[in-house]
Amino acid sequence: MKYKWNLKKSFDMSYIAYKLNKLREKHVMDKADAALKKKILRYYNSIPLLEIDDEKKESLKYLRHNKFHVFPSNFIKKYNPEKIESFFDEVSGFPYVLHNGNKLYFKKGTPLRHVQKKYSSLLVEQDQASPHRYLTSSFNVSPNDVIVDLGVAEGIFSLDIIDKVKYVYLFECDKEWIEALKLTFSPWRDKVCIVNKYVSNIDKGDFISIDRFFADKEKQPTLFKVDIEGYENKFLEGGEKTILENNSKVVICTYHKEGDFENISSWFINRGFKIEPSKGYMLFPGENQPFDAPFFRKGLIRTCKI
Template sequence: MSKFRERFSHIRAQCESAAFRSDIRQLRDKFHGSPLVLYGAGDLGTRTAQWLFRSGIRPECFCDRSGSGIHGETALPIISPKDLLLHYKGANILICSIAHAHDIRQDLLLSGMSEERIFIVENLPIHAMMIEDFLPHVDGYEWAYDFFADDISKEIICNRVEGYLLSAPLQPSQGAEYFDRSAGVMLSSEEVFVDGGMFDGDTAMAFVRQTKGHFRHYYGFEIDDTNYGKAVQNLTGMEHMTLVQKGLWSGEAERHYRTNLSASSKLSESGDGVIQVTSLDQFFADLPDQPTLIKLDIEGAEKEALLGAEHMIKRALPKLAICAYHKPEDIYTLSQLLADYDVGYQFTLRHYSDNLLDTVLYAVQ
């Protein structure tokens, strides 16, 4: 049995234990008798709904600030916060957000919702995945465990499995996210930095600090109107910066995206906004600048963006810092894709939070 399979067998045993089943029974009792509304229809909300279905608990609907409709992955209705207050005043509310849980809870309390009926997914024995849902990924995770050479990366892979199935906390790395020297990222005054998923310019400002303002050029890509406006405001007056309100994809197209999700705005077939997307191959085809460092944090579109950057990666060999946590398969599919480009990269993983967010795949020469 491989080292990963041995570790996974221990995790699986915990998932199948009597204590684990007891937690599920207690959840059923907690939510019995009143409708259950999941606040947050993003990735965490989707995984939570699927886990609850598997556990015999059926939510009534999602509530989401981005608007109403039908949730694509679960077919549950999505209602607005206004409709939540009008029609579900006595419901149990399960907040499916990590970054915004406190703010959502405060808004609900100020709106008159009962404190006893507001729950946060992180505080309950609700896990990101059921063991049955993770089993199709075991071969991929075993491949990744063997693929990465360093012990830190191997431990992150195992810790993510424990996080998905047992809600175990993860150990953050000590380096600077996207610019981690322990992963081989060394910056120079000639950096051409591509920031995929610019948000409000926070990574741009971190890049300026890391380089002490000495760099060749910065290109930031962002799809959301609000985020883009904040980035323009925050980065006004900084030189050698180009801000682009487009998404990154495998080619030129027009795609829907979900708006008003702050840092989590993302391309989605069920989205309420429309945005132009481009590929890095096409964007940089006629520019004198060629990227030396690419960061991608684009809410699950990383693989498509890498497919659209293949020629540029093979030509310019930029350092890569790619978020590998939006989908369970990202750990192995993104690594496999870049390994297939066969350009001599060294690969490492680093993690920057105590939860399942912020795992970064680095590829450097």
């Protein structure tokens, strides 16, 4: 007896199974987020109101009336992934969005719905009110700047400033991003250098220190943007000479690990830099690390030599 394969039925069942799995994952995540929210509110309900600063009060007010979010603030409600258009490049096969008129590419094979969500989260990160916003009107780039972008991923930060600066070094350790970056920055090949390395305090294999990399470079960095998943201290250990010799400005993330804000701030203050924390707070549980009181973390600091 021959078995007649029903392709449409098979596709429908696969899609249903996929959707059911996604619903289960969402249910698990929602339960975990609800437990975190309850834990945070219980902690702050036990603290005298006078001991809680105004920015935390605003975040707690949001949290009491909304679901848990990394950015506990009303500004996130402006963004909706479903309103974002995403496309496939027929020549390269890479997905992309149009960001301020320029193509911003994502990893090959990324479904368009994931591109929409990712791009929406990037817009949230760089909103004027976001604790993760890198630049401000008073801390910005200039035409003679040489930018070092550490932890590039899709490259939205450098794409925003590419026409406003002299040169950009893009450091990204994930090989899957490299081809997408080459496509995004193809119109500016003459002012971009892509480096597929981990930035650290050692020089071996896939790891390189900033001091080693820039030891013989003609174009020296005037501004660093650093978002390297909790390895920011390794960057400082391996880049101190370069930062100090060039009086480089640095915008550096401080939310990946508890204590990073205090430790990284002290590093710069002790070397004669002034620091400016970003506004507001983040709630970042991270992966495989404890997430305990006081929970709220400063997203980043902006620093420059006094």
